[in-house]
Amino acid sequence: MMSEKAQIGVTGLAVMGRNLARNFARHGHTVALHNRSYGRTKELVEEFGHEGKFIPSESAADFVASLERPRRVVIMVKAGGPTDAVIDEFAPLLEPGDMLIDAGNAHYLDTRRREAALKAKGLHFVGAGVSGGEEGALHGPSIMPGGPKESYDALGPLLEDIAAKVDGEPCCVHVGPDGAGHFVKMVHNGIEYADMQLIAEAYDLLRQVGGHEPAEIAEIFQGWNEGRLGSYLIEITAEVLKQVDAETGKPFVDIVVDQAEQKGTGRWTVQAALDLGVPVSGIAESVFARALSGGADVRKAAADAALPGPVPAKNYAGDLQADVEQALFASKIVAYAQGFQQIQAASKEYGWDIDPGAMAKIWRAGCIIRAKFLDFIKQAYDKRPELATLLVDDYFLDAVSGAQDAWRRVAAAAAQQGIPAPGFASALAYYDGLRAKRLPAALIQGQRDFFGAHTYHRVDKDGSFHTLWATDDRKEVDA
Numbered sequence: 038m039m040s041e042k043a044q045i046g047v048t049g050l051a052v053m054g055r056n057l058a059r060n061f062a063r064h065g066h067t068v069a070l071h072n073r074s075y076g077r078t079k080e081l082v083e084e085f086g087h088e089g090k091f092i093p094s095e096s097a098a099d100f101v102a103s104l105e106r107p108r109r110v111v112i113m114v115k116a117g118g119p120t121d122a123v124i125d126e127f128a129p130l131l132e133p134g135d136m137l138i139d140a141g142n143a144h145y146l147d148t149r150r151r152e153a154a155l156k157a158k159g160l161h162f163v164g165a166g167v168s169g170g171e172e173g174a175l176h177g178p179s180i181m182p183g184g185p186k187e188s189y190d191a192l193g194p195l196l197e198d199i200a201a202k203v204d205g206e207p208c209c210v211h212v213g214p215d216g217a218g219h220f221v222k223m224v225h226n227g228i229e230y231a232d233m234q235l236i237a238e239a240y241d242l243l244r245q246v247g248g249h250e251p252a253e254i255a256e257i258f259q260g261w262n263e264g265r266l267g268s269y270l271i272e273i274t275a276e277v278l279k280q281v282d283a284e285t286g287k288p289f290v291d292i293v294v295d296q297a298e299q300k301g302t303g304r305w306t307v308q309a310a311l312d313l314g315v316p317v318s319g320i321a322e323s324v325f326a327r328a329l330s331g332g333a334d335v336r337k338a339a340a341d342a343a344l345p346g347p348v349p350a351k352n353y354a355g356d357l358q359a360d361v362e363q364a365l366f367a368s369k370i371v372a373y374a375q376g377f378q379q380i381q382a383a384s385k386e387y388g389w390d391i392d393p394g395a396m397a398k399i400w401r402a403g404c405i406i407r408a409k410f411l412d413f414i415k416q417a418y419d420k421r422p423e424l425a426t427l428l429v430d431d432y433f434l435d436a437v438s439g440a441q442d443a444w445r446r447v448a449a450a451a452a453q454q455g456i457p458a459p460g461f462a463s464a465l466a467y468y469d470g471l472r473a474k475r476l477p478a479a480l481i482q483g484q485r486d487f488f489g490a491h492t493y494h495r496v497d498k499d500g501s502f503h504t505l506w507a508t509d510d511r512k513e514v515d516a
């Protein structure tokens with residue numbers, strides 16, 4: 038008798054891999070299991086075997102043999118070297134048409150490299166972004182698979198089964214070829230960094246300028262969560278602010294060391310944006326703010342030198358709470374607008390043909406940046422797929438123009454009272470930069486031409502020009 042084969046396999050059974058495997062099994066799929074050490078595989082079957090059908094294997098060869106064809110192997114190991122090691126182990130055991138699916142937070146350039154190498158062997162490599170943490174992996178993540186379109190035909194239905202749903206629609210779509218899925222997941226994380234930084238700045242202003250205690254700010258966030266800012270990150274912020282340390286009775290937020298760490302996906306987003314020439318200043322500020330917070334030596338030197346600031350003044354001319362909500366919403370719009378612009382630029386650069394509206398759609402549930410206003414982003418791109426920036430869409434234009442006075446008051450108060458709010462300030466500067474009829478970039482062009490004969494364009498005629506700065510008459514010549 039032929040033994041039953043598995044529809045999908047998972048190798049790498051730490052918590053994310055284990056939860057993805059359980060999610061597939063809970064949806065009625067038979068799941069092949071493999072892990073470097075067999076103990077984890079056994080544990081999973083002992084603890085959760087009742088949830089569905091699992092086929093555990095000790096060796097990679099048995100694992101591969103337990104899968105139906107085309108084989109679908111989900112790799113859930115640490116990004117970088119460990120992923121390459123697993124690919125090297127499995128690729129020789131697979132046959133043309135089989136699929137390796139990297140569900141980790143891989144760098145999209147690694148994914149492009151791996152996809153090209155495996156394609157040469159007839160294998161499909163799918164770099165799939167998966168967001169939602171441990172809970173999402175188990176109950177429904179947002180999934181951003183890249184790789185060849187044909188592999189999505191065979192794999193997509195399984196991924197769509199386990200993905201989060203909004204009105205019955207799965208938060209999973211084929212993003213585009215090769216590294217597109219991991220690129221979009223990377224930008225998702227970059228936006229996540231920006232969102233978190235902006236929320237942190239809002240909290241800081243409410244506390245330092247408004248004099249509110251963390252528990253009160255938790256209530257403010259809970260209120261905001263009912264409105265247009267409604268999102269997972271706002272919701273969990275309220276939970277974190279409510280938390281009281283059992284040992285000291287102090288607010289939890291006051292007993293945590295104020296140095297934000299990172300695994301690096303936000304940094305990757307900014308690095309990629311620099312290469313693409315897309316100004317993701319909101320994401321960049323959030324990465325730098327984490328770096329500043331973590332720079333213990335520099336902060337100590339500054340503390341020792343007692344760098345002077347303004348006299349603290351807990352006053353604000355206006356409704357602080359309402360203004361901060363406006364500033365937060367407007368700055369958040371800027372961060373998302375920049376992230377989406379980066380996705381569009383990469384899509385063009387690599388020929389990925391990514392549908393930005395579809396990305397907003399699959400981020401509406403399951404992922405960390407899930408938020409009510411993603412519906413409006415989706416609608417904006419549905420209306421105008423080639424939208425240059427979300428800021429010119431009617432909904433966002435109205436929101437930002439309605440917010441701008443409050444936004445300026447908040448940024449000014451932060452600057453005057455010496456409270457760092459780089460996210461709010463740089464989002465506002467970006468907005469004003471986009472609005473400006475003339476930018477001082479013209480002067481920079483003049484400086485470049487002066488010291489390096491780098492030439493400039495004129496507003497009134499075509500061509501490149503250079504001024505002979507070193508001559509007495511400083512004549513302009515065609516360049």
Ligand code: 6PG
Nearest residue numbers: 168169170226299300301302405
């Ligand atoms: C997600 C998260 C997830 C993870 C990041 C954040 O979408 O589920 O983004 O990928 O939490 O790695 O990590 P850092 O803040 O440590 O960079």
